[in-house]
Amino acid sequence: MAKYLYILILLFSFNNVNGNPKYEEIDKKSKSVPDSLKTPEKIAKYLTLKLKSEDEKVRALHIWITHNIKYDLSLLDKNVTYTSYDKLIDDTINFGTGICDNYSQLFHYMCNSIGIESYVIVGYTPEIDSNEIPEISHSWNAVKIEGDYLFLDNTWAAGYVNYKGNYVHKFIDEYFLIPSKEFIKTHVPFDPIWQFLNNPINNFDLKNKDFTNLYVNGTFNYKDSISTMKTLDSITRIKNKIKRITQSGITNKLIQKYLNESKEQIEHLNFSKWVVYYNDITKIVNSAQDEINMGINFDNTFIDYLNKRFRNPKISDSQIENTIDKANLHLYQGINQLKKSKKRIYSLKYSGENMEKIKQTKNYKKSLIDFITELERKILEVEPSIINNTNYSKRYLKKWKPLRNFVPYK
Numbered sequence: 293m294a295k296y297l298y299i300l301i302l303l304f305s306f307n308n309v310n311g312n313p314k315y316e317e318i319d320k321k322s323k324s325v326p327d328s329l330k331t332p333e334k335i336a337k338y339l340t341l342k343l344k345s346e347d348e349k350v351r352a353l354h355i356w357i358t359h360n361i362k363y364d365l366s367l368l369d370k371n372v373t374y375t376s377y378d379k380l381i382d383d384t385i386n387f388g389t390g391i392c393d394n395y396s397q398l399f400h401y402m403c404n405s406i407g408i409e410s411y412v413i414v415g416y417t418p419e420i421d422s423n424e425i426p427e428i429s430h431s432w433n434a435v436k437i438e439g440d441y442l443f444l445d446n447t448w449a450a451g452y453v454n455y456k457g458n459y460v461h462k463f464i465d466e467y468f469l470i471p472s473k474e475f476i477k478t479h480v481p482f483d484p485i486w487q488f489l490n491n492p493i494n495n496f497d498l499k500n501k502d503f504t505n506l507y508v509n510g511t512f513n514y515k516d517s518i519s520t521m522k523t524l525d526s527i528t529r530i531k532n533k534i535k536r537i538t539q540s541g542i543t544n545k546l547i548q549k550y551l552n553e554s555k556e557q558i559e560h561l562n563f564s565k566w567v568v569y570y571n572d573i574t575k576i577v578n579s580a581q582d583e584i585n586m587g588i589n590f591d592n593t594f595i596d597y598l599n600k601r602f603r604n605p606k607i608s609d610s611q612i613e614n615t616i617d618k619a620n621l622h623l624y625q626g627i628n629q630l631k632k633s634k635k636r637i638y639s640l641k642y643s644g645e646n647m648e649k650i651k652q653t654k655n656y657k658k659s660l661i662d663f664i665t666e667l668e669r670k671i672l673e674v675e676p677s678i679i680n681n682t683n684y685s686k687r688y689l690k691k692w693k694p695l696r697n698f699v700p701y702k
Contacts, residue, residue, distance in 0.1 A: 312465055312468070315348070315351045315355075318343070318348055318351050318352055318355065319351070319355050321339075321352075322339050322351070322352040322353075322355035322356050322359075323355060323356065323359045323360075324356075324359070324360070325338050325339065325356065326338070330385070331385070332381055332385055332398060332401050332402050332405065333402075333405045335356065335385075335402070336353060336402040336403075336405045336406050337405070337406065339352040339353060339356055340352050340353070340406050346408060346435075346437045346438065347437050347469060349406060349408060350403070350408060350435050350437065350444070350469070351468065353399060353402050353403065353406075354399070354444060354446060354449065354468055355463075357395060357398060357399055357402075357446050357450070358446055358449045358450040358451075358463050359450075359463060360388055361384060361388055361389065361390055361394065361395060361398065361446075361450060362388060362389050362450070362451070362459070362461045363389070363390070363391065363447065363450060363451055363459050363461070364389040364390060364391060364459075365453070365457075365459050367389075367390070367391050368391060368428065377397070380393070380394065380397055381397060381398055381401050384397070384398045385398070391447070392430050392431045392432070392447040393431050395431075395446040395447040395450065396412045396413075396431040396432055396433050396446065396447070397412055397431075398446075399433050399444075399446050400412045400433060403433075403435060408435055408436075408437075409435065409436040410433055410434070410435050410436075411433060411434045411435075411486065412431055412432075412433060413431065413432055413433065413434055413443075413479075413481045413486045414429060414430070414431045414481065414482055414550070415429065415430060415431075415432075415479060415480045415481035415482050415486070416429050416430060416480055416482070416544070416546045416547075417430050417478060417479055417480070418478075418480060418498070418499075425544045425545070425546055426546075428546075429482075429546050429549075429550065430447070430479070431447075432444065432445040432446070432447070432448075432467075432479055433445070433446065434486065434488065435469075437469070441472065441488040442469040442470060442471060442472075443467075443469070443470045443471075443472070443475040443479065444467055444468045444469055444470065445467035445479065446467075448464065448466070448467050449463060449464050449465065449466065449467045449468065450463065450464075451463075451464070452464065472487060472488040472489050473489070473506045476489070476493060476498075476503070476506070477503065480495075480498055482537055482546075482547060482550045482551075483533050483536055483537055484536055484537070484540045485514055485517055485518065485521070485533075485536060487514075488514055489505075489506070489510070489512070489514065490509060490510040490511065490512050490513070490514065491505045491506075491508050491509060491510025491511075491512060492505075492510070492512060492514075492540070493505050493506070494539075494540045494541050495540045495541035495542070495543040495544075495547065496541045496543060498543070499543045499544070526561055527558055527561050527562065527565075530554050530557055530558050530561070531558065533554060534551060534554050534555065534558075537550070537551055537554075538551070558644075559644045559645065559646050559649065562642065562643050562644035563642070563644055563646075563649050563653075566640070566642050566643075566644075566653055569636075569640055570637075570640065570653075570656060570657070570660070573633050573636050573637050573640065573660065574660060576629050576632060576633040576636075577629075577630065577633045577660065577663065577664060577667070579626075579629055580625075580626040580627075580629035580630040580633060580667065581626070581667055582626075583622045583623070583625045583626030583629060584622070584623060584626035584627075584630075584667060584670060584671060584674070586618075586622040586626075587618075587619050587620070587621070587622035587623030587624075587625075587626060587674070587678065588619075588623075588670075588674050590615055590616070590618040590619035590622065591616075591619040591623075591674065591677055591678045591681060593615055593619075594612070594615045594616050594619060594681050594685070595677075595681065597612065597615065598681070598684075601697065609689055612685055612688070612689065613685065613689060616678075616681055616682050616685045619678050619681070619682075620678060620682060623671070623674065623675065623678055626667075626671075627671060630664060630667055630668065630671075633664065634661075634664050637657060637660055637661060637664070638661075640657065642654075680701070680702065684699070684701055684702075687699050
C-alpha cells in the first residue's frame with residue numbers, strides 16, 4: 293500500500309476535476325472516437341484534424357488517453373516486458389489498460405504522428421508533506437509548444453487510487469501543460485536536463501524541498517543541450533546522462549537503481565555493437581569460404597578434364613581456359629576476403645566491463661580466428677594445384693593441337 297500513498301495524498305489537493313473551460317468544446321469531442329479507428333495514428337489524426345493550435349491538439353490527445361486508458365494496478369507486481377516499442381503501443385490501445393509507461397509512451401507516439409515535439413521523462417514523485425520517496429519510479433511527458441517546454445501527466449490525470457487501494461478512473465484536470473517551475477515540485481526527473489530550467493535544482497536541494505534556485509537565474513542552456521544531445525550516439529548520450537545525474541547527487545534508492553540500469557544499458561549497447569561487428573566479419577569469412585570452395589570445385593573440374601585428356605566429351609579451348617580462370621578468380625577473391633576479415637577480427641575489441649561478456653566475446657573471437665586458420669590451411673593445400681594447373685593450361689593452349697599430348701604437366 294505504501295507505493296500508492298503519494299497518489300492518495302495528492303488527491304486531497306485537487307481543485308478542478310471537471311475540466312478547463314478554455315477547452316470545454318474540445319474536451320466534449322475528444323472523449324471518444326468512432327470504433328472503426330483502431331490505430332494511434334488514425335485516432336490522433338481524427339482528434340486533431342480541425343484543430344489549429346498546438347495546445348489544442350495536445351489537449352485532444354490528453355483527453356482521449358485519460359478517458360480511454362485505465363490504470364492496471366495488477367501490472368505493478370508483474371515484470372511485463374515488450375518485444376518492441378510498437379508492441380507496447382498496440383497493447384495499450386487494444387486492451388485499454390496500462391501503467392505510467394503505457395500512458396506516456398502512447399501520448400509520445402501520438403504526438404509524433406501529428407508533428408508535435410514530445411518527450412517521455414522518467415523520474416520519481418516525492419511526497420508533498422514528507423521526505424518519503426515512493427518505491428517505484430514514474431514517467432510523464434513534456435511537449436514543446438510555441439518554443440516553450442510544458443509538462444503533463446496523463447497517468448495522474450486519468451484517475452487515482454482511493455483509500456481502499458482501488459483504482460478510480462476519473463479525469464482530474466490538474467496535470468496539463470504545467471510550467472517547469474511548478475512541475476518540479478511534484479515530479480523529479482532522474483536526469484536534471486529534463487527539468488527544463490536554466491538553473492537546475494540538484495537532488496540534495498530537492499530532498500530538502502529547497503526551491504530557492506527557482507527564483508535565481510542560471511546559465512544552463514537546456515535548449516542547446518537538448519539539441520546537442522540529439523546529435524550524439526546512444527552510448528555517449530547515456531554516459532553524459534550518468535554524469536549529469538551523478539553530479540546532481542544520488543539521494544535515494546530510485547536514483548541509484550536508475551543509474552545502475554543506465555550502466556547496464558551501456559553494457560547491452562556495447563555488446564550489441566560488438567555482436568553487429570562480429571557478425572559482419574563472420575559474413576565476410578563465410579563468403580570467403582564459399583569463394584574458396586568454388587575455386588576448389590573449378591580446379592577439380594579442370595583436373596577431371598585433364599585426366600580425360602580433355603576428351604569424352606571433348607572440351608573446347610575456351611572451356612578449358614574459362615574453367616581454370618574461374619578457379620583462380622574464386623580462390624583469390626576468397627583469399628582477399630579472408631585477409632580483410634582476419635585484420636578486422638584481430639582489431640575487434642569489446643569496450644564493455646561485464647566479465648561474463650568479456651569472456652564470451654573472447655571465446656567467439658577465438659572460434660572465428662580458429663576457423664580462419666583452418667581456411668588458410670585449406671588454401672595452402674589447394675593453391676599449389678591451381679597454380680600448376682594454370683601454368684599447364686597456358687602451355688597446353690599455346691601448343692599446336694597435334695602436339696598437345698606431349699606437353700609435360702610440370
